[in-house]
Amino acid sequence: MRQGKSYFSVFFVFFVLAVIIFAFSKTNIFTVPITYISSLFSPIQANFWHFAIGIKPYDKNNLKDKNLELVNKITDFQKLQEQNKALLDQFQTLTPKSSTLLPAEILGAPSFIPGLSAPENLIIGRGAKDNVKVGQAVVYKNNLLGKITKVTSNISQVTLITNSKSSLTAVIGGNQNILGVLKGQGSGETVLDNILLSENLKNGDLVLTKGDVNLNLEGIPPGLIVGKIISVEKSPSALFQKAQVQGLIDAALLSTVFVIVE
Amino acid sequence: MRILILSLILLITVLIEATFITLPLSLLLLANFLVLEKKPWVFTAAFFSGLVLDILLLRFLGSTSLYFVIFLYIMYLYERKFETANLYFILFASFIGCFVYLTVFHVRLAFTQSVAAAFLGVAIFFVIKIFPKRKNIDYHSKLERQ
Numbered sequence: 189m190r191q192g193k194s195y196f197s198v199f200f201v202f203f204v205l206a207v208i209i210f211a212f213s214k215t216n217i218f219t220v221p222i223t224y225i226s227s228l229f230s231p232i233q234a235n236f237w238h239f240a241i242g243i244k245p246y247d248k249n250n251l252k253d254k255n256l257e258l259v260n261k262i263t264d265f266q267k268l269q270e271q272n273k274a275l276l277d278q279f280q281t282l283t284p285k286s287s288t289l290l291p292a293e294i295l296g297a298p299s300f301i302p303g304l305s306a307p308e309n310l311i312i313g314r315g316a317k318d319n320v321k322v323g324q325a326v327v328y329k330n331n332l333l334g335k336i337t338k339v340t341s342n343i344s345q346v347t348l349i350t351n352s353k354s355s356l357t358a359v360i361g362g363n364q365n366i367l368g369v370l371k372g373q374g375s376g377e378t379v380l381d382n383i384l385l386s387e388n389l390k391n392g393d394l395v396l397t398k399g400d401v402n403l404n405l406e407g408i409p410p411g412l413i414v415g416k417i418i419s420v421e422k423s424p425s426a427l428f429q430k431a432q433v434q435g436l437i438d439a440a441l442l443s444t445v446f447v448i449v450e
Numbered sequence: 451m452r453i454l455i456l457s458l459i460l461l462i463t464v465l466i467e468a469t470f471i472t473l474p475l476s477l478l479l480l481a482n483f484l485v486l487e488k489k490p491w492v493f494t495a496a497f498f499s500g501l502v503l504d505i506l507l508l509r510f511l512g513s514t515s516l517y518f519v520i521f522l523y524i525m526y527l528y529e530r531k532f533e534t535a536n537l538y539f540i541l542f543a544s545f546i547g548c549f550v551y552l553t554v555f556h557v558r559l560a561f562t563q564s565v566a567a568a569f570l571g572v573a574i575f576f577v578i579k580i581f582p583k584r585k586n587i588d589y590h591s592k593l594e595r596q
Binding site for chain 1: 465466467468469470471472473490493494496497500501502504505506507508510511512513515516519520522523526558559562563566
């Protein structure tokens with residue numbers, strides 16, 4: 189009986205605390221502890237993510253002979269090399285302009301089976317203090333990956349275009365008159381829907397963003413690559429035709445992405 | 451010492467869950483802790499691990515903690531009537547707990563992931579059972595032994 193009472197009292201205290209915190213979570217009173225805890229865990233998360241996408245030690249055979257400090261230095265060096273390569277690749281791309289891009293390290297991309305199933309969201313290590321806002325596009329080279337949907341002080345969530353809740357207007361590359369709606373299907377797939385039956389689509393056609401920016405030029409700029417058409421579904425009895433679109437970049441293999449901040 | 455080790459394992463699973471897997475590993479671990487340890491500190495661990503998950507996954511602060519605490523208390527209520535430290539209960543509780551959790555937090559393939567999580571919960575149950583608990587011997591038991 190006594191143990192039952194102690195269980196109930198502990199449960200009640202934490203239940204009330206959780207309810208209070210949940211009720212006040214939409215206000216800004218928890219900003220400071222959230223910022224502190226997320227900055228504490230961000231480096232650890234980043235290392236977990238780099239381990240998950242397979243950054244290996246420089247020379248496995250020598251691991252037994254090297255001490256832990258040397259192994260960590262080599263892993264850091266490889267991470268720097270990857271980041272530099274990503275930055276070099278990005279800034280050699282003409283669109284989007286390099287002056288509008290903010291590099292962001294991926295901290296996590298949860299999925300059902302890592303390596304097999306595709307993630308639907310990314311967690312990146314940039315937030316409100318870096319001028320990141322909800323609705324901004326996230327790219328890699330000139331490929332659209334997704335857009336920012338949640339922001340805290342230090343970290344943000346990116347909803348990928350393959351997310352089942354994602355949809356945006358797209359055009360077929362080379363013919364700006366063919367408009368469609370790109371919808372995420374989950375599992376790393378997208379479908380270009382609502383295309384008129386009279387339009388002629390073929391496999392291999394590039395799909396680009398139509399553009400959706402606000403007065404501050406924030407949002408998804410036009411001309412970003414979304415993917416290429418891999419199959420077309422055209423039925424005479426349907427109102428519209430559809431096309432399966434495959435992305436050119438696998439977000440689950442990236443370590444750095446770029447936020448279009450202007 | 452045992453609590454420290456189990457808390458460290460819980461922290462690692464929170465980081466794994468926040469980084470590259472959507473399976474609710476923390477929930478599975480907490481359910482097994484409650485069933486095997488039978489101590490109120492599990493609620494404390496559930497509360498704080500829920501808060502950390504909310505921060506790292508950018509959910510409403512307190513939402514995961516609330517779910518964890520309520521789910522564990524429902525499990526405790528079951529424990530008062532039935533013997534719960536067996537794999538059938540863990541299988542059932544893990545499946546139900548994970549399915550509701552994944553549905554509430556809008557994670558895809560909730561049913562498939564719950565089935566996988568149920569078997570993972572059973573595996574965690576067997577792994578934690580390997581580590582023996584130190585028996586607390588009270589004064590009267592010591593006298594009887596003498």
